[in-house]
Amino acid sequence: MPGTVGRIPTPPAPVSAAAARTDAAATVLGHDWAGTSLGPRTAWDPAVRAVVDLILASPVPMALAYGDDLVLLYNDAYADLIGDKHPAAIGRPAAEVFPELWHLPGVGDVMERIYRDGGTFLEKESSLPLGRGHGGVVEQAVFTRGCSPVRDSTGRIVGVLTVAAETTHVTQQLQSVSEVAAALAGTLTLDDVARVTLRYAITTFDADRVAFAVDEGGGGWRMVRRVRGELMDEADERLPPLWRRVAADWPDPLVEAARAGTPSITSNGQPLRDAATDRHDQKIVSLIAVPLRATVVRGGLSIGHQAPRLWSAAERALLAASAELIGQAAERARRFETQHGTAQLLQRSMLPEHLPNLPRLRIAARYDPGVDGNAAGGDFYDAFLLPTGQLGVVLGDVAGHDVQAAARMGQVRAALRALALADPRPDSVLTGLDRLVTSLGAEAGTYELFVTVVFGVVDAERRELTLASAGHPPPLIRRCAPDDRPHAEYVDLPAGAPLGLGARPTVTTVAFAPGDTLLLFSDGVVERRRQSLGAGLDVLADAVAAAGSGDPRALCAVASGAVAGATEDDVAVLAVEHALRPSRSASMEVPAEPTAPSRVRHWMSAQLGEWQVPESVIGSAVLCTSELTTNALLHAGTAARVDIDLSAERLLVSVADSGTRGTVTRAQTDTLSSRGRGLGLIEELSDAWGTDPTVRGSTVWFEILLPTE
Known part of the structure; x- marks a missing residue:
């Protein structure tokens, strides 16, 4: 038998139409907020606007104290609680409204502490003289009082929410709005947004099934769901969510709500009858689906239960507010992924996609973007065969983390290979490259074009390595003789001046026997804040010497993670192993x-x-x-x-x-x-x-x- 299906009203900003008809809501709407720390209503932060909407729609006494002066905003139930202090209390600092209470333990001190440091406060039995009875007699009000921080869409605490009466569950839900706002503020990708959304929805609404969907941009949708009782350990939470692609007209209420932009609710029926994929979907009896409040990304959130359920106006307002926060996070994530993909494609398209495959020389490289991974950088590496049959290897660093740095990196790398193919002597190559960098700096009108590079020629037949450096960290060689314990040593190679400053590189030739592995690296591998460069170099050498083998791919991974702590710089590593025998x-x-x-x-x-x-x-x-x-x-x-x-x-x-x-x-x-x-x-x-x-x-x-x- 089909259930009852209806449409829930969409709460307009900043308060719902239902709330606007109440006395307190009308006073809030009519108040001149421009003269307070809250500012004009049209400029309210979306997360704050959502909390205000929830307060005014709730039948439970609720108040928001906003900003450094904690100006008050509340609903009708709270107005009844404070008696004749309403309506003058709206828009005034809480300390001025309640001078007789503010200095009592558990009142003003609690509000100021939550606003300053976060945290929550719950007092199950609170007896405070908040209202006035007939004849101006002060009456004691006994109620449950809970306070929690209110955060804006960036996760910053901007106020304190107070909930009165027996509303423990409602208090937890309101606290969850602040928690999900803070969690969403730290998301980068749509995968991150999906993880936060599913975790929040299934716990806050005690759901049996939750689903999240976003548009694919080509007419279809990407959906991901979570079912109560699924085994989700810490490792699962870090995994990419298991997205499922569905058609644009997929008969799921979530897709329909996202496509139409209007929420829907099934109180008792079979909402997923036509879209069920397994028994978990078939068991859902009640389902609410709301669209994301976003301008670019289309999507939605659905919450299902295995028993009939009616949604109160406050719960609907809470869900609508959550959808707005999730929609904003989804838009930020899509912009990040687009920018990240473009920057990384640019970066990697300027690096060699394939390194030479030689019988006695195994080669591997690794590049990890610094900062937030959302920009192109100037680190580069290359390995190529020379006309002499030898192997040319290079690793360099062009200062900067933008498209211009990546473009200059591409110019330097291409010019270095051209110079090496004409004359592979390392000092000759770097001298010619110095002239190029000087020319590029003059052309750009800057003397801040900072480029360091190390170039070497590997001669497997002669078992030797010839190197020259222009301001770059010294190469590291892992020595591994057949009957000796592995050890790592830095090549005694003068760094010299960076390119563009009249570099006069010095050439050094060292032995490179079978079993040895050469490691070239950028300064992002060893430099850390509050740590000397020498300490980082020592840690890297110890880690390379302790590696289980001299395999270049493994050593690249070891080198990238050898020095503890985060780095804001790019990390580039190139390793060449002189194999004992062909593989x-x-x-x-x-x-x-x-x-x-x-x-x-x-x-x-x-x-x-x-x-x-x-x-x-x-x-x-x-x-x-x-x-x-x-x-x-x-x-x-x-x-x-x-x-x-x-x-x-x-x-x-x-x-x-x-x-x-x-x-x-x-x-x-x-x-x-x-x-x-x-x-x-x-x-x-x-x-x-x-x-x-x-x-x-x-x-x-x-x-x-x-x-x-």
Whole structure:
């Protein structure tokens, strides 16, 4: 039997039409707020406006004390509570309205502490002389009183909310508005917004099912839901949400509300009958769906229960206020993702997408953007074959974190390669590059074009390395003779002046024997605030020496995370290993199909068995690769590629996807599995692992050391 379906009214800003008909709401609307710290109503912060709307729509006594002077705004129920102090109390500081109470314990001190430091206050039995009875006699009012901070849309405390009477549950819901505003203020991506939204909705409204949707921009929608009782551990909370794409006309009330821009409610029925995907959806009896209050991003939030439910006016106002906050966060997230994608594509398009694949020289590089990851930077690296058959390697840093820095980086990198192909001597290359940077600075009319670079030539036949530097940190070499313990040493290479300042680089030639690994790095690897550069260099050398192998990809990961603490600078690392023996490699293209992980397992087992890899290593590698493949297909939604490389010391496996939807999140999380168990699995079964963002996706890899004979 179909249930009762209706439309809930949309509360206009700043107060609902229902609230506007009450006496206190009319007084609030008519008050001249421009002369107070709250300012004119048209300029109120959306989060504050939403709280005011909720207060005026509520039948429970509520008051907002706003700003440094805590000016008052309240509803009809609170007006009845304070008696003849209304309506003069509206717009006046609380200390002036209640001079007889303000200095009592638990009154003014509580309000000022919450406004200053946050936190909450709840007094279950409060007896204060707030109202006046007939004949001007002061009466004692006994009630439950709760106070909590009110935050604006940036998460800053701007006032204190007071709720009177037996309203513990309502107080918790109102506190949750401030909490979700603060949580949303810290979100960057739509994945972050979805996580906060689902967690908030299912706990605040005691829901059995919540769903969140945003438009795809091409007519379809992206939906993600959370069901009560789902196992959500800490690792799951960090994972990219499991979005589901649906058509523009999908018969889900959430999509209909988002598309139409009007909320709807089913009190008792089968709201998901035509859109149910499993038994969790089929059990939902009551459902409310509201659109996001946003101008650019279309979307919505739905909350379902397995029992009939009626929504009060206050709850509807609370949900509408929440939808407005979520909509603003979604718009900020979409702008961030667009800017981030553009900046990172620009950055990575100027870096080599593929490094040389040589039998005796293994090469890997890593680049991590600094600041907030939302800007292009000037760090760069390159490795290329020279006409002599030697390998040219370079790592440099152009000062700045903007498109101009990235463009200059591209000019410097292209010019360096051209100079090296003509004359590979490191001093000659950097001298010519110095002239270019000087010219670019003169052309731009600035003498602040700060560029450092180190360039080297690797000669595997002669087992030597020739280097020159222009103001760059010294290269590090991990020495690993067959019968000796690994150690790391910095090349004694004069740094000299940065490019553009008349650099006269000095050339240094050192031994580079089989088993050694060269590490070039930017200053973002070792520089930290309140720590000397020497301390950072020492920590890096110790970490590289203690690494399980000299594999370049593993050492890049070790170097990037060696020095504790956050850095605001870009991090670039390039590593070259002179292998003891040539390695064997194989790869497989993995289609985006449900059977793909199984096919990968069979292929990998057969390949490693043919190479006579120990059975213990095969089992661990196949299990880890299956997890990574599932993760790539699930979160990227595109085909993937599995590469395996076997040397005498280790097995290296990497899984690369070609999608960009999850790139931002994966770059900021250290969790791999589709449902949280992969992180522990990879850590337990491998000796090293890491993630490397690429131009069009991400690569996750792991390394397993082979047992010694």
